[in-house]
Amino acid sequence: MSTAPILAKTPEELTEVRFDQTMEEKIAEILQRYPTKRAAMLPVLWLCQERYGWISPGVIEAVAARLGESPAFVEGVVSFYTMFHRTPPARYVLQLCVTLSCELCGAKTLAQHIKNRLGIGFGEKTQDGTFQLVGVECLGACGGAPVLQVNEDYYENMTVEKLDKLLSELAEGK
């Protein structure tokens, strides 16, 4: 199995975030790429999401303090971009492309199959926190439609059979 699971910290763990030395070193490295501190916003948020699994209010406070912005400003940025998780995500976020080429090539069947198999619709999570289904807009891989992105990985030319195999493998890899 190739797709790595997301290991999300709990909200309690992220109420008061302090960046440790590893994080500080990485942030310092990012900051020297840009003439302004603010420009490091997206890279630092990505760093946090990789580290903590999601962007909690505590993380927003910490990023704001580190980059010299108000928490409200950081909140505004985080809420604009769809890829930042604002609640703890499941271990595997199934991002099904629902835009034109994928719909033409059968994304609807896949969505229905996921609903039948896992009992989750768009925006929902399985109770054990293993899977989460999200309908996403064009993933830029229309030649391999229908496309499913799981966490960081693309799975192209998906069929119900391939989907079944993938879901079983991911579920077993817990």
Added chain:
Amino acid sequence: MESILLRARGIPNSRDIETYLAAGGWEGFKKALTMPPEAVIQEVIDSELRGRGGAGFPTGKKWSFVPKDHPGPKYLICNADESEPGTFKDRELLEYDPQMVLEGIAIASYAIGANTAYIYIRGEFFRWARILEEAIAQAKAKGFLGKDILNSGYHLEVWVHRGAGAYICGEETALIESLEGKRGFPRLKPPFPAVVGVFGKPTVVNNVETLACLPHILTRGAKWFASIGRPKNTGPKLFCVSGHVNRPGVYELPLGVSFKEIIFEHAGGIRNGRKLKAFFPGGSSAPVLTAQEVDVLADFDSCAAAGTMLGSGGVIVMDETVNMVEVARNLAHFYAHESCGQCTPCREGSDWCLDILNRLTSGLGHPSDPDQLLRICQYASQGMTICPLGDAFSLPISSLVKKFRKEFDDAVAQAKPIPPKKLPVMPWSGKDVRFGGV
């Protein structure tokens, strides 16, 4: 046509810098370093290369707007935020030949006098961002990037900057805002980025494919490049074919081949022996063309003459079974989701279109709906918004209504009678019906 941009596809270890060097890589940049920057710009102007990101603006001309005597830093941005529905060519270039893109970045940066370049890549492309990081490290180790490149006294640092899931950040001024760490709200132009761009400095934003053309223009000459394609529409172009075709994928062809050739020869025709109904010639933001218009030539000017646009070269093919009202709803959903929310005509207009189309496809249409769609689209386009996203949803949706009016009227005719309308656009309160309520 010989493979130019995709020459590395299928070659083992094609991403490795040694493979690229063996194929004559980085020679274009070496040559550029021996020329004055103005001569590099002139060479690109002479090649008549037009931007491959969608607008088709002449690349050399774009560079020439950068003030020559500007005292402070200048920036080059490689736009790898590929998110136009139907487009997947930049990913192909990054997958097989990231060094070619880097060499293009180096040439463009040298031409405009930039010492820092950013590659803004869409957030979903984790894999290709890592590929780029590795390619940059390799190029640096060979001395093609960094300080005092090949003893020329020219410095260049290239950084990968990842987006986080916003279609609008492919628009160059929204991309600049996003790179500065803000929400991706497009800026009013003028001032154009070439004068006031990222961090308030002169900035050129070029598409991945545009930049990948540069090494070839430098090594083989502007004349050679201009000999491919048609006058004013020169060079090779990557066409991305998706939808109901037998062989979807990226095809490298000279500009000016017909869509008939692209769909039926290269992409192998329509799946399951069905007939072609319609296609989007340049991503979903281009007005739709019908099967009767398949002889239109795939270049910027021919597409414009046919009332559509070549855009990014994303050809989305639909067979005879496709319902055009469903297509319009799918697209309305995309644009309503991706509108940044700055300008009222686009933010509200795209949502209203989605409300109407959700109702139409749920059997709750109103006789005035098709005309209402056209009216909304009229007022959200034609320069009513800061950036072209207003046009991007208006043009395809209104073209669908105009060219397939019967299907929209049929949807209305099949609708259940609904209570008298109190509002011009009755809000849709139901769930998103796109995927059968999943």
